[in-house]
Amino acid sequence: MCQLLGMNCNTPTDILFSFEGFHRRGGLTDHHADGWGIAFFEDKGVRLYIDDKPSVASPVADLVRRYPIKSENVIAHIRKATQGEVRLANCHPFMREAWGQYWIFAHNGDLKAFTPPVGGRYTPVGNTDSERAYCHLMNHLRSRFASAPGPEVLFDAVAELVAEIRQHGVFNFMLSNGDCLLTHCSTHLHYIIRQAPFKAAHLVDDDVTVDFATVTTPRDRVAVIATQPLTDNEVWTALHPGEMALFMGGEPVRRERLPGPLAPGACGCPA
Numbered sequence: 001m002c003q004l005l006g007m008n009c010n011t012p013t014d015i016l017f018s019f020e021g022f023h024r025r026g027g028l029t030d031h032h033a034d035g036w037g038i039a040f041f042e043d044k045g046v047r048l049y050i051d052d053k054p055s056v057a058s059p060v061a062d063l064v065r066r067y068p069i070k071s072e073n074v075i076a077h078i079r080k081a082t083q084g085e086v087r088l089a090n091c092h093p094f095m096r097e098a099w100g101q102y103w104i105f106a107h108n109g110d111l112k113a114f115t116p117p118v119g120g121r122y123t124p125v126g127n128t129d130s131e132r133a134y135c136h137l138m139n140h141l142r143s144r145f146a147s148a149p150g151p152e153v154l155f156d157a158v159a160e161l162v163a164e165i166r167q168h169g170v171f172n173f174m175l176s177n178g179d180c181l182l183t184h185c186s187t188h189l190h191y192i193i194r195q196a197p198f199k200a201a202h203l204v205d206d207d208v209t210v211d212f213a214t215v216t217t218p219r220d221r222v223a224v225i226a227t228q229p230l231t232d233n234e235v236w237t238a239l240h241p242g243e244m245a246l247f248m249g250g251e252p253v254r255r256e257r258l259p260g261p262l263a264p265g266a267c268g269c270p271a
Helices: 016-025 059-066 129-144 151-168
Strands: 003-013 036-042 045-051 071-078 094-098 101-111 169-176 181-185 190-195 200-202 209-211 221-226 243-248 251-257
Touching: 003 016, 003 101, 003 169, 003 181, 003 243, 016 059, 016 071, 016 221, 036 101, 045 059, 045 101, 071 101, 071 169, 094 129, 101 129, 129 151, 129 169, 151 169, 151 181, 151 243, 151 251, 181 221, 190 251, 221 251
Parallel strands: none
Antiparallel strands: 003 071, 003 221, 036 045, 036 071, 094 101, 101 169, 169 181, 181 243, 190 221, 200 209, 243 251
16 A cells, blocks of 8 residues: 655744655665655645656656655655556646635545546546545535635545445545645554644654654644654554544644444454
8 A cells, every 4th residue: 555644834834854754665674666656745746756766766756755844745656566557647636626626635545446437527637546535526616616615625525435435445634735644544543733832753764863842833733644664762642444534733633533434444344
């Protein structure tokens, strides 16, 4: 399965420390070597970087590691291909426009026998189950709302689709329009909130430590969300299988376990 990384903040923040550990999982400390990508929201714009090379060996990843881009919402993905060949069109995150906003999506999982209707405004470019799910989700939202829904309304509308899609398999994902960040956990997803008083953090995947007290202000608040914890000296919170979360301003403002079944094989259940 793939690896997800997200960040949601109350002030523009760089993700260099988390990405330093995360990118090593793309072919060095883990076997996810079929491409990677990262998207940074900046005001109404998005900086999107993708590469079909393993992130640990990608010159594009080296650029991101040296470039302290500050953003309030970031989504990154390291791919382990389950459907679709290794090529650029199949690399996450995916981006589409709706209501004059960019929407970014990344998925970790495997959806079996998932054949949503073809057509509508959004059509997959690649041939992954992930992009099919994303286009199906965006087509549903676009047909339902004449203008961009607010975060709470968005949560409820996405939850309805998630209950349908996740019956086909593992559906861990992140979705953001730059104002908020939505997540769903089928198997593994963890988060941590960093706020005052800040402490030092040490990466799991590399011997790197940062004392956040020296690089933050007392009002800063940052939520980092990842498939597996990125540090070994902090307490991460695990989302429950079947749970969606809405992050705004650097914290989860809504967490809810959705009704309905998970697919066999999700959350460790027997297939």
